[in-house]
Amino acid sequence: MTEATTSAPIDPLQACLDGAYVDEVVEVRAQGPVPPRRALHTIRTEHFDVHNDGDLLHVGHRVPPELVDDDLAGMLADELFGPGWLRGPDLFERIFTGTVRTSRSGALDSWELFYRNTMMRLEQCVDGPGVGGHSTIADYAPVYARAESLLAPGSVLELGSCFGFLSLRIAASGRRTTASDLSPGTTRLLAEMAPRLGIPLTAVAADAGHFPGDDASADTVLAIHLLEHLDAEHGERVLAEAVRVAARRVVIAVPLEEEADETWGHVRTISLDDLTEWGRATGLPFEVSEHHGGWLVLDKR
Template sequence: MSLTTLTLGADGRVRHRVPPDRLSNDLAGWIARDLVAPGLLRPNAFEQAFVSVVLSTAWRPVVAWESFYRNTLTALAAGGDPGGTNAGMAPVQQRATELAVGPDVVELGCCFGFLALQLAAAGHRVTAVDIAPGTVRLLAAMAPLLGLPVHAVAGDATAAPLADRCADTVLAVHLLEHLPAGVDVLVLAEMLRLARRRVVVAVPYEDVPDVAWGHVRTFDAAALHRLGASTGHRYRVADHHGGWLVIDR
């Protein structure tokens, strides 16, 4: 078994040889490739397998997670290893950072918060929102260790616990593909409620939803144009490692 090969034991536990210095968000791609795609692991068990591998790399959870975060941020800054998850994320997050305007930024559906941390490193005051309380607690614990201030908040992207017009830019990067059809309109309305200046949406372009990543629907440029036009605001759609919808107020 190579360092980046994962197997599932007879006891249902993931077997790996991932050393702490290789631990990063590339792990997500390895699990999808080695366990979910061949049918060895159900997509709904993805998160549990992911966490179990991370925690197995160090004697204390905080040490394991800090290595995971630091290695991922370093890999994203360098562009990631070819074909890896970080390599796929890097240009998307770089573009999102370039599109953020103003000092105050909100990210909806932040997951681990790598984009939020990059935005903080770029000098923005960042509030990161995710529906999973555990993920929010993890980000809140890691951000101070990394020296990157991020305000992490648990909340639904359709009803964030934040004030009207609280941010210059509001982002939802690779969130909408995880939500059922029709919810995208609700999320966009919430983003417009929160944004003073700009809304940024990014989605992957797929022929079919990638269930290994929890995707439930697909988007194309036409769908983004319909979404933008429904708001009545000035908008533009662009392609860059997927599709982008940018709305300026």
């Protein structure tokens, strides 16, 4: 079992070296058909070959361009992290980044492929059955659709937006939208991708517990599958910030898990009772419901 140790932040736009994504933890490169014999100490799955030489974890992938989308997360979970060959969210993110980066030669071109494929498949899943079988995109499509249905009129701020797919969908509908994430690399990537997709969007790198915005500066504030990644104290600060920045409504969504899923970086479980307690603590009108997870909606007016 291999797990990444503390290392430098991931730069999703860094240049590849001789066709490979290389950082201080992993080397990832695209490869052709696998040879018939298994190399010594190599983990081989349908889409990946992995071995560790003591300095770097070397990953060869056979992910075709048409499958370079956010379902790559499920692929990594199913083939490498779920079985226990690898573990840790940092290592997961590095292999994910390296696989996308080596799907095309240019940094922006590779991420544009990833974003366009994901947005197309997300649209298919929201509007119909979309991608069949197990699919990361199909799993979060109904969550995004629910979040979109709960928006108050006006502008939107999403805290913890990650790649920003939900924010992009909202912005494409004509709303003034800001996507915020703790990772400067992720927000920089989103700021580069939005114009390529023809979508006006503001991306801000910020801790969701200390957002640099005025009181009541966004009509709706979203925290969709964010709080399970944060400890209780940090989560309380995020909820307080969401209430402060929202002019009309706060929408919180969390997965309902029996155990926190480490593969996805979850550090705690949150129940419907927890959501109810949070709602009562704000003193605002609120509603708790269940739809592909738990939901807390707070109304300020």
